[in-house]
Amino acid sequence: MNRNPTIVIALGAAGMLWLAALAGRSAPPAPSAQVVTVAPAAQPFAPSLQGTRPDGAVRVAPDDSVVADAQLIELFDYYLSTVGEKSPAAVRAEIERELDRTLRPPAAAAAKRVLARYIAYRQALAALETDAKLSGPDAAALKRRLAALHGLRAQYFSQREIAAIFGREDAANADALARMEIRDDHTLTAQQKRERLAALDASLPAAVRAAREAPLKIVRVQEEAERLRASGAGDDDVFRLRADAFGADAAGRLAAVDREEAEWKRRIDTYLAARRGLQGEAAVAALRSRMFSVDEQRRLAAYE
Missing domain, CATH: 1.10.287 (Helix Hairpins)
Known part of the structure; x- marks a missing residue:
């Protein structure tokens, strides 16, 4: 469940469903750091976390410092995705409780300091993304946005942390910008554009x-x-x-997704058949409440 905010790339819902089922982990860390994962809580912190495991991990060095990298941010984002269900203050408190529960006190304190910087960064990022001066569909606008993004990150993270946390995103953004510049270059013929895009593909x-x-x-x-x-x-x-x-593991997860979707469709068919025989909204609402949870009822509109 990678919920790390990005300024360029987004996935549709269907893609996210499959990518979640297929998700892998980053390359293993250097052996000098201990990788600590957070165990699922007995009761999920928010309804949307039901049936999930915390993403990411904490890499703890021998001196109890923590490594600010993409895995740590994935862990923070796992909980921060519930803002809206829970207040920002409650979400931050929950993350800090999990850090205290999982890590030794010095490492927990170090991780909380990274969390404070990351939350401040996200708040500043939200303001940056509403800046009208950075909007626009062309390569020049994207350059302005990326320059502002890089400047913002430098206010909260070291260059090493930026590379560890945002390296993949930055590589994708640079590739997107290069492709946009090729497509926007009116001095190139269609064939030249195809050749340059193919060269970019080959260099990835x-x-x-x-x-x-x-x-x-x-x-x-x-x-x-x-x-x-x-x-x-x-x-x-x-x-x-x-x-x-x-791979077999991913195939098993996708089969589970299929079963869940098939069961949902069977429930929808049963509900729609029963609904046709009812008179009045009160009776329909009672049927809906008997057959579906509050969260599930939000999905029904598309079928009704």
Whole structure:
């Protein structure tokens, strides 16, 4: 559940569902740092966290300092995503309680200091993103936004921390800017633009290429799974297809997503059939309350 804010790249809901099921971890840290994960609470802090595990981890050095990196930010964002369900003060207090519960006191104190800086950064980022002077669809506007973003980060993090926390995002932003500049360059022919974009593709690190291609691969595999089912194939055939593409663990998680979605659709069909036989909104509301939780009822409008 990576909820790290970004200024350029966003995923649709369907992509997020599949990427969540396929999500992997970052490269293992250097052996000098101990990786500490946060265990799930007995009771979820907010309803949206029900059935999930905390993202990220804390890398603790032998001197009990903590490493400000992407994994630590993932942990913070796991809880910060519940702002709205809970007040900002309550969310921050919950993060600090989990740090105290999980880490030794010096390491917990160090992690709280990073948390304070990150929260301040997010608040400043929200203000930056509403600045009309930074808006615009062209490469020049994107350059202004990225320059402002880099200047803002430097107010809260060291250059080493910026590289560790935002390195992947910055690489994606730089690539997006380079592509936008090529597309906006009216001195280039269509063929020259294709050649330069192809050169950019070839120069990308393998990991970045894989990340760029992942959403398309997901769509292709899902289309093939639907084709298999339409031809009479069963769940085992779909599992093998997905396991070949993503690995057995991811195929198992995607199968679980399928089962949950199928169960939801069965409940919707049952509800809609029962609803047709009712008279009056009060009776419909009573049926709705019997069959669905408050959170689930928010999804019903699309089906009704």
